[in-house]
Amino acid sequence: xxxxxxxxxxxxxxxxxxxxxxxxxxxxxxxxxxxxxxxxxxxxxxxxxxxxxxxxxxxxxxxxxxxxxxxxxxxxxxxxxxxxxxxxxxxxxxxxxxxxxxxxxxxxxxxxxxxxxxxxxxxxxxxxxxxxxxxxxxxxxxxxxxxxxxxxxxxxxxxxxxxxxxxxxxxxxxxxxxxxxxxxxxxxxxxxxxxxxxxxxxxxxxxxxxxxxxxxxxxxxxxxxxxxxxxxxxxxxxxxxxxxxxxxxxxxxxxxxxxxxxxxxxxxxxxxxxxxxxxxxxxxxxxxxxxxxxxxxxxxxxxxxxxxxxxxxxxxxxxxx
Numbered sequence: 001x002x003x004x005x006x007x008x009x010x011x012x013x014x015x016x017x018x019x020x021x022x023x024x025x026x027x028x029x030x031x032x033x034x035x036x037x038x039x040x041x042x043x044x045x046x047x048x049x050x051x052x053x054x055x056x057x058x059x060x061x062x063x064x065x066x067x068x069x070x071x072x073x074x075x076x077x078x079x080x081x082x083x084x085x086x087x088x089x090x091x092x093x094x095x096x097x098x099x100x101x102x103x104x105x106x107x108x109x110x111x112x113x114x115x116x117x118x119x120x121x122x123x124x125x126x127x128x129x130x131x132x133x134x135x136x137x138x139x140x141x142x143x144x145x146x147x148x149x150x151x152x153x154x155x156x157x158x159x160x161x162x163x164x165x166x167x168x169x170x171x172x173x174x175x176x177x178x179x180x181x182x183x184x185x186x187x188x189x190x191x192x193x194x195x196x197x198x199x200x201x202x203x204x205x206x207x208x209x210x211x212x213x214x215x216x217x218x219x220x221x222x223x224x225x226x227x228x229x230x231x232x233x234x235x236x237x238x239x240x241x242x243x244x245x246x247x248x249x250x251x252x253x254x255x256x257x258x259x260x261x262x263x264x265x266x267x268x269x270x271x272x273x274x275x276x277x278x279x280x281x282x283x284x285x286x287x288x289x290x291x292x293x294x295x296x297x298x299x300x301x302x303x304x305x306x307x308x309x310x311x312x313x314x315x316x317x318x319x320x321x
Contacts, residue, residue, distance in 0.1 A: 007032065007034075008032045008033060008034045008153075008167075008168050009031045009032045009033070009168060009169065009170060010023075010026050010031050010032070010033045010034075010168055010170045010171070010172060010316060011033075011034050011035075011036055011166050011167070011168040011170075011171050011172070012026070012033060012034070012035045012036070012171075012172040012174055013035075013036050013037070013160050013166075013171065013172065013173050013174060013175045013178075013182065014035075014037055014173070014174035014175040014176060014178070014295075015035050015037035015039070015040060015041050015044060015154060015156060016037075016041065016044035016045060016046040016174070016176055016301065017041075017044075017046040017049075017136075017139075017140070017143070017301050017302050017305050018046075018174045018176070018294060018295070018297060018301050018304075018305050018308060018309070019035060019037065019172070019174035019175070020035065020041060020140070020143045020144060020147055021143065021305040021306055021308075021309040022172050022174050022294060022308070022309045022312045022313075023035050023147050023150075023152045023172075024143065024146055024147050024150055024152070024309070025306075025309040025310060025312070025313050026172070026309075026312070026313055026316060027147070027150035027151055027152050028150060029313050029316075029317070031316065032151070033150075033151075033152045033153075034152065034153045034154075034155065034168070035147070035152060035153070035154045035155065036155050036158040036160050036166070037154070037155070037156055037158065037175075038156075038157070038158065038159035038160075038178070039156060039157075040154075040156040041140040041143070041144050041156075042137070042140060042141075044176070045176060045177070045271040045272055045273065045274070045301075046136060046140060046301060046302065047136050047137070047140060047269075047271075048136075048193070048195060048269045048270065048271030049134075049136055049271065049301070049302055050195060050218060050220040050227040050229055050230070051133065051134035051135070051136050051139070051220075051302045052089075052091075052131055052132070052133050052134070052206055052208070052218075052220050053068070053071070053072050053075060053131045053132045053133075053134075053302070053303050054093075054104065054131065054208065054300070054303055055068040055104050055300050055303050055304070056210075056298070056299040056300050056303070057191065057232070057273065057275060057298035057299040057300065058279055058297055058298045058299070058300040058303075058304065059277065059278045059279070060278050060279075061103060063279070063281075064279065064300065064304065065103060065104065065106065065107060066307060067279075067304040067307030067308050067311070068104070068107060068300070068303050068304055068307060069106075069107035069307065070306055070307030070310060071302075071303055071304055071305055071306040071307045071308075072107055072108070072131075072132065072303075074306040075132035075134065075306075076088065076132065078132075079132060083138075083142055084138070084139060084142050085134060085135035085136070085137070085138025085139040085141075085142060086132050086133070086134050086135075086139065087132070087133050087134075087135070087222075087223075088130050088131065088132055088133070089130065089131065089132075089133045089204060089205065089206055089221070090128065090129070090130045090204075090205055090206075091128070091129070091130075091131065091205045091206030091207055091208070092114045092118055092119060092120070092123075092126040092127070092128050092205070092206075092207050092208075093126055093127045093128075093129070093208050094119070094120065094123045094125075094126045094207065094208065094209040094210075094211070094212075095123075095124070095125040095126050095127065095211070096123070096124065096125075096209075096211040096212075096213075097211060100125075100127075102127065105127065105129070108129050108131065110129060110130060111127055111128065111129035112127070112128055112129070113125070113126070113127060113128070114126035114127060114128040115128070120207055120209070120255075120256040120257065121255065121256070121258075122255075123209065123256075131206070133206065133220060133221070133222065134302055135222045135223065136302075160175075160182060161181075161182070162182070163182070163183070163289075163291065169288070169289055169290065170289070170290045170291075170292070170316055171289065171290070171291050171292070172291075172292045172294060172312055172316070173291060173292070173293045173294065173295060174294045174295060175295060176274035176295055176297075176301070177190055177272055177274040178274075179274070179280075179293070179295040179296070183291075183293070185276075185280070185295075187276050187277060187280075187296070188274060188275070188276050188295070188296055189234065189235055189275050189276070190234075190235065190236065190237045190272040190273065190274070190275065191232050191233065191234050191235075191236075191272070191273040191275045191298065191299065192231060192232075192233040192236035192237065192238065192270060192271075192272055192273075193229060193230050193231055193232060193233075193270065193271050193272075193273055193299070194229065194230060194231045194241055194242065194245050194246065194249065194268075194269075194270045195227050195228060195229045195230055195249070195268065195269055195270075195271075196228050196229075196241075196246045196249055196250060196265055196267075196268045197225045197226065197227050197228070197265070197266050197267045197268065197269075198225060198226050198228060198250075198260060198263035198264060198265050198266060199224070199225060199226075199263050199264050199266055200221050200222065200223070200224055200225050200226050200263070201226075201259050201260065201262070201263045202259070203219070203221040203226055203257065203259060203260075204221060205221070206218070206219060206220045206221060207219045207256055207257060208220075209252075209256060212252060212256075214248070214252055215231065215248065215249075215252065216229070216230055216231070216232055217229070217230070217249070217252040217253055217256060218230055218253075219253050219256060219257050219260070225266055225267075226260065226263065228249050228250065228253040228260070229249060230249065231245060231249075232273075232299070234275070237272055238270070239270045239272065240270065241268045241269065241270055246265075246268060250265075273298050273299045273301075274295060274296060274297060274298070274301070275296065275298040275299075276295070276296025276298070278296065279294075279295075279296045279297055279298075279304070279308070280293045280294070280295055280296045281293065281294050281308055281311055281312070281315075282315070283315040283316075283318060290316065292312055292315045292316055294308055294309075294312050
């Protein structure tokens with residue numbers, strides 16, 4: 001056993017939605033867990049997410065669908081508790097291609113072709129369904145409280161530059177974009193996403209139009225605001241909102257949902273999605289330590305969080321042979 005490892009079994013690097021969910025499920029499985037991160041949950045990329053359940057920009061497809069399905073079922077359970085910030089809302093996934101990819105609907109009950117009067121102006125077709133929408137301000141506070149109640153310690157100001165700094169016999173790397181430097185994975189790259197939030201004029205339906213000819217567009221209402229997006233700028237890592245990009249997002253969103261025309265802006269943000277050609281979720285045993293990698297979720301960290309956490313628990317429990 002490594003020196004100092006007697007107080008915890010597992011150290012989780014990363015305090016975003018994936019790291020916290022992994023820590024919670026590990027603690028519930030009886031592990032003694034510590035979370036290490038260079039920033040608190042409210043300052044992670046997870047806090048920027050519009051956070052509607054949808055397996056966006058993640059692969060491989062079969063594993064993503066399984067992780068996503070498990071997460072969807074958990075969110076549907078959590079929606080019964082108002083303190084979680086999870087609400088099930090109906091909305092329309094817009095289709096502009098003749099044969100849209102509908103693989104995700106295999107996990108979604110009650111989906112159907114959208115009726116003509118449910119489609120935004122100029123959109124030829126779509127799928128109507130009800131999906132969990134997660135208010136990340138509320139949800140991350142709830143999740144952190146759950147983690148604390150489970151006995152997990154969180155060190156939010158601890159930047160881990162090398163796994164050699166850690167003491168526990170098992171480490172979970174859930175560092176998102178930070179995994180690129182932490183474990184030397186050059187396959188990780190940023191996909192910049194900008195959002196603008198406006199006061200909710202009374203909307204209770206979401207709209208997602210990923211194939212909008214002027215750029216991906218989504219309108220996700222929450223209790224008091226509406227998250228409007230967005231962008232998917234591969235390789236861009238600037239975190240300051242661009243006023244011109246914001247103006248374009250507002251124009252696209254207001255054209256899709258005219259009720260937003262006079263809604264005032266209340267806040268804006270940029271998040272760097274931690275992308276990879278495939279999500280890395282595997283266990284590597286070396287030098288007497290088990291390292292479970294769980295990163296590269298792209299734009300689907302929230303959507304895959306509970307399913308991936310369950311697999312992390314299984315991998316931690318696995319006999320290394």
